[in-house]
Amino acid sequence: MDKPDFGTYHHSSSEDSERLRETAEPMFKEAFSRLPVDREKAISILDVGCGNGFLLSVAGMFYPASLLTGVDSFSGESLHGSSIAQARKNMDTLGIGARTTILEVDLLNGKLPEEKFDLIISNLVLHNLQGKRFRAYRIIREMLKDGGYFLNGDLFIPTWALPDKFSHDMKKISSSFILEFTIEPPSSPISFLKHYRLAVLRGIY
Numbered sequence: 270m271d272k273p274d275f276g277t278y279h280h281s282s283s284e285d286s287e288r289l290r291e292t293a294e295p296m297f298k299e300a301f302s303r304l305p306v307d308r309e310k311a312i313s314i315l316d317v318g319c320g321n322g323f324l325l326s327v328a329g330m331f332y333p334a335s336l337l338t339g340v341d342s343f344s345g346e347s348l349h350g351s352s353i354a355q356a357r358k359n360m361d362t363l364g365i366g367a368r369t370t371i372l373e374v375d376l377l378n379g380k381l382p383e384e385k386f387d388l389i390i391s392n393l394v395l396h397n398l399q400g401k402r403f404r405a406y407r408i409i410r411e412m413l414k415d416g417g418y419f420l421n422g423d424l425f426i427p428t429w430a431l432p433d434k435f436s437h438d439m440k441k442i443s444s445s446f447i448l449e450f451t452i453e454p455p456s457s458p459i460s461f462l463k464h465y466r467l468a469v470l471r472g473i474y
């Protein structure tokens with residue numbers, strides 16, 4: 270069987286990109302297992318900034334009856350070797366292509382799916398949007414069903430002005446989301462991983 274190609278993250282080597290995925294995958298699986306969601310149900314899952322489908326595949330395997338949608342602009346520099354064709358090929362290679370829809374769309378300006386989702390997931394995307402990330406959080410909140418969860422694995426790199434960027438961001442989005450719990454990575458030789466957090470957020474109604 271072909272191996273899926275999930276691409277190389279910017280400022281990273283292909284080996285470090287693989288290690289990052291090997292770190293993020295169990296963190297997401299732990300988060301999924303702690304959600305009050307029936308694993309066998311045909312829940313709808315949206316991956317925001319899906320790239321070549323790494324996180325879609327983790328979610329698709331964990332929830333075997335789920336219906337998967339990925340959106341990505343496929344235009345930035347943050348994932349080398351990414352394309353909608355490669356994302357679809359990866360999903361077919363992994364045997365989940367039939368229940369996956371991948372759309373080429375900009376989260377901030379594009380025509381997003383009109384349906385609402387049980388679960389929205391994202392990995393290494395919102396920090397790329399800098400100040401516009403808060404608009405992205407609001408858009409994501411609008412696409413969640415009542416009681417739905419947003420699982421956001423991302424880098425929260427401190428700056429001089431924002432020494433605790435994670436707390437800052439969680440406070441700023443607290444009118445839209447409740448932070449249910451956080452998962453931190455184990456210590457790693459990959460230096461930027463110390464700024465990686467998985468935030469499990471529930472939409473507020």
Ligand SMILES: C[S@@+](CC[C@H](N)C(=O)[O-])C[C@H]1O[C@@H](n2cnc3c(N)ncnc32)[C@H](O)[C@@H]1O
Nearest residue numbers: 318319320323341342343347348375376392393
């Ligand atoms: C570092 S990659 C992560 C890809 C994937 N989530 C993964 O973990 O392999 C960031 C992704 O976000 C996408 N992205 C960045 N800004 C976006 C936007 N405004 N709308 C949609 N996708 C965006 C990029 O095209 C890229 O595929």
